[in-house]
Amino acid sequence: MTQAPVPPGLVEAFWEYERALMDDDVATLDRLFAPGPTTIRGDADGLLVGHDQISAFRGRRGGAPRRRIVQTHVQTVDDDHALVVAVTELERGGRGQQTQLWLRTADGWRVSAAHVSTPAPALDTRVWRVVGDPLVPATGSGPLDGESVAVKDVYAVRGQRIGAGNPAWLAQAREEPVTARAVELLLEAGAAVRGIARTDEFAWSLAGTNAHYGAPPNPRAPGRVPGGSSSGSASAVSLGHASIGLGTDTGGSIRVPAAYQGLHGIRTTHDLVSSYAVLPLARTFDTVGWLTRDAGLLQRVGEVLLPPGPRNPAAELVSVPGLLALAEPDVGETVDRFAAEHGAMRESWDLAALPAWLRAFQTVQAREAWQDRGAWLAPRLDELGTDVRGRFEAAAQVDEESADAARRVVAEARSTIRDLVGDRVVVLPSASSVAPLLGTGLQSVREATLTLTCLAGLAGLPAVSVPVTARSGLPTGVCLLAGAGRDRDLLQLAIDLA
Known part of the structure; x- marks a missing residue:
């Protein structure tokens, strides 16, 4: 490390952190980051605020890229604070940099803020x-x-x-x-x-x-x-x-x-x-x-x-409390507030058949998916990810009799939903929740969201998602659902409401 004098114990804490990072020693990394809600860590993917968020991120990422420290510089702020800037050389090639603000506590030096940069990949194969x-x-x-x-x-x-x-x-x-x-x-x-x-x-x-x-x-x-x-x-x-x-x-x-x-x-x-x-x-x-x-x-x-067609710019907005209640409270409340601010009328729908509609949607979807892909997938199911494999395995068990019964329910649902929507625009959540954390169980969120999203699918209707911000500060969507062929009307409405 360059620049003297360096506060006692800082060098040792820095290298302990570096060793823990390369060993993916999450417990040590957690200890060396300052506790509390104000600790921050940022990189190209975004900012994490609070020790708990940072700890959760480390626990699911599977370790940091292999690297070595090639240069460090310490700028002492005062007896209890120091800024450490380190230049890193990645094993895969290229150089990065990390900047850490260290804080002296009763338990030793702790990182209170950090920013990490690494060379951007030429091609992000995740995207x-x-x-x-x-x-x-x-x-x-x-x-x-x-x-x-x-x-x-x-x-x-x-x-x-x-x-x-x-x-x-x-x-x-x-x-x-x-x-x-x-x-x-x-x-x-x-x-x-x-x-x-x-x-x-x-x-x-x-x-x-x-x-x-x-x-x-x-x-x-x-x-x-x-x-x-x-x-x-x-x-x-x-x-x-x-x-x-x-x-x-x-x-x-x-x-x-x-x-x-x-x-x-x-x-x-x-x-x-x-x-x-x-x-x-x-x-x-x-x-x-x-x-x-x-x-x-x-x-x-x-x-x-979109093909040309007649326009119906009139937009009587309707919200359905029963649909809003299917979303988590922060999302439901956000969409409800949006609807009220734009003059939507509340309307009660009989949603008793919705679970049966969802099951019929899933049954027909599964039958058709297996009809198109089953012959190729049957000997290759082990080459699918766990979640998708489970869906195709279940799809293989759907027979034509079950599918025909489900198609009848879908036809009934289609007619009912189209009648309920009519010439209005229904305001509902685009998804049941904000984006779940990576590495968490997603099945319950999936089912809750499908209960909302299947309405447009069952009825073959257009739907536009408009971005809003939930109480948590995370993005969510307001879905505008309209009658068949009113796609252009919805696109104009999205502009008007923005």
Whole structure:
């Protein structure tokens, strides 16, 4: 260490910390960080505030990158405070830097604030499967000139393979001879394809925690899941790597990552936007969707992808307390406040059939997923991540008789939901909670969120997620649900409400 005099005991504490970091000795690292709610640690993924948050982050990250210290400098502030700046050299190559503010306590020196920087990867494989500069240039000029697109890895891009979030599938995939129609339209309107973004395996998840490639970062809620299955597209937009995230939404795969990452997103009316050359999950519910950082661009993409049609700008807003109650209190209260501020009328719905509707949705989804993927997956189930494997294993047990019974329930639900929505716009949560912490159990959150998101899927309706902030300070989403074909109306409403 350079610069004298160095306070007694600081050097020893610094090297004890460094050894613990390389050994992933979480207990020692916890001890060497100052206790209490004001201790902070920051890096490129975000800021952690409070010893408990920092400790939880260390416990789930699986160790720090291997490195060695090549230079240190100490700036003594006073007898009880010192700033230590260290230059690090990573085993994988490149140099980084860490800055620590150390505090002398009755128990010895402790870190009260830290900032860590490491070389950015040339390609963040959690977010992208392949990128270019651009990967595919625009083929025309129009309202999307200068915009860049992160394409979910279920869309065909000519000359590229569809990976569907699974290495085994990618290994046997052919190069696509055509480009998906939705991608073609974006290219013709002036946008360029930045790259092909990660998805959860076969697009069957709402979390975004791909077992093979890792979870794309959530910059708006560091240490929390990004939301799936359009996770890579969402994170690319949230990180500023692309301005448009092209995805799909079957059971919430646009609306959930939009809510978790503070983005605007739309799930379109079923079959309104071409799904040509898109790998299906469940054809009865699959829709094209996209995410952006602002409502204006969300609408401009809609002008390109949505067919022309009649407009109904009238927007009578309705909120349903029974639906708000399905979300965790901080989310439900936030959406309720949004609805009240924008003049939504409260309306009571009979939701007694909702659990049966959800079961029917899941049954039909499972049957269709297995019909499309079962022959390939049956001998390869062990190549799936645990959660997705469990869904496909359950799907294999759904017979045609059960699926037919579920289809009848879906048809009844579709008619009922469309009648309830009518010409109004229903305000409800886009997801049941804020983004859960990485490494926590997600099944209960998934079920609660699907209970809300399945309404649009069952009825084939458009839904736009508008970003808001929950009481906790974390992003969440307000979902605007409207009648079939009112996609353009919803896009304009999102601008008006913003």
